[in-house]
Amino acid sequence: xxxxxxxxxxxxxxxxxxVSLNCTYSNSxxxxxxxYRQYSRKGPELLMYTYxxxxxxxxxFTAQVDKSSKYISLFIRDSQPSDSATYLCAMSAYTGAxxxxxxxxxxTLSVRP
Amino acid sequence: DGGITQSPKYLFxxxxxxxxxxxxxxxNHDAMYWYRQDxxxxxxxxxxxxIVNDFQKGDIAEGYSVSREKKESFPLxxxxxxxxxxxxxxxxxxxxxxLGNQPQHFGDGTRLSIL
Numbered sequence: 001x002x003x004x005x006x007x008x009x010x011x012x013x014x015x016x017x018x019v020s021l022n023c024t025y026s027n028s029x030x031x032x033x034x035x036y037r038q039y040s041r042k043g044p045e046l047l048m049y050t051y052x053x054x055x056x057x058x059x060x061f062t063a064q065v066d067k068s069s070k071y072i073s074l075f076i077r078d079s080q081p082s083d084s085a086t087y088l089c090a091m092s093a094y095t096g097a098x099x100x101x102x103x104x105x106x107x108t109l110s111v112r113p
Numbered sequence: 114d115g116g117i118t119q120s121p122k123y124l125f126x127x128x129x130x131x132x133x134x135x136x137x138x139x140x141n142h143d144a145m146y147w148y149r150q151d152x153x154x155x156x157x158x159x160x161x162x163x164i165v166n167d168f169q170k171g172d173i174a175e176g177y178s179v180s181r182e183k184k185e186s187f188p189l190x191x192x193x194x195x196x197x198x199x200x201x202x203x204x205x206x207x208x209x210x211x212l213g214n215q216p217q218h219f220g221d222g223t224r225l226s227i228l
Binding site for chain 2: 004006032034036041042043044045046049051088090094095096097098099100101103104105106
């Protein structure tokens with residue numbers, strides 16, 4: 001079993017839809033959880049960063065972490081064509097200089113106008 | 114503007130040749146990382162450095178080498194021993210944990226191809 005599993009996609013939705021992206025993990029030591037957005041030919045851009053379980057909201061984006069189920073989600077409300085990108089979940093046991101990240105494979109989202 | 118600069122954006126390697134990818138950051142971050150990204154594979158850690166003059170192997174270090182002589186610079190050399198070097202290479206950095214939660218931030222990558 002891979003340490004981090006991410007829904008494979010690709011995913012195509014109409015503009016305005018609610019998007020749900022998910023990852024599961026097996027390492028119970030993970031306690032820092034991230035979602036990165038990556039546009040074509042660009043580096044990943046940090047979208048959401050959460051510690052331990054709970055929800056975090058930032059504009060149209062909500063990140064959820066359920067450590068008991070080893071499951072994290074990213075919700076995008078009122079999706080826009082500019083949200084079309086690859087979304088990567090990442091997690092680590094530590095923060096700072098010892099924060100080796102383990103990534104999901106990424107899911108490509110396309111939002112149709 | 115503070116950030117991470119990777120160069121070149123595109124690089125071509127001939128058989129048997131070593132090539133060096135540059136990564137410079139002006140964020141004053143202690144730690145720097147190199148990842149490799151292949152289609153459908155996600156990002157995999159090659160090397161990381163928590164402090165100047167020190168670095169550790171990641172999950173796929175074979176065929177690669179690094180140095181960390183300056184805090185702001187962490188170059189990656191792809192040696193001829195790396196038999197499948199075609200990939201998108203990403204450099205990241207973050208600061209020490211004592212300053213609070215420190216996610217990694219990424220440069221815009223170097224795409225390496227074989228001639």
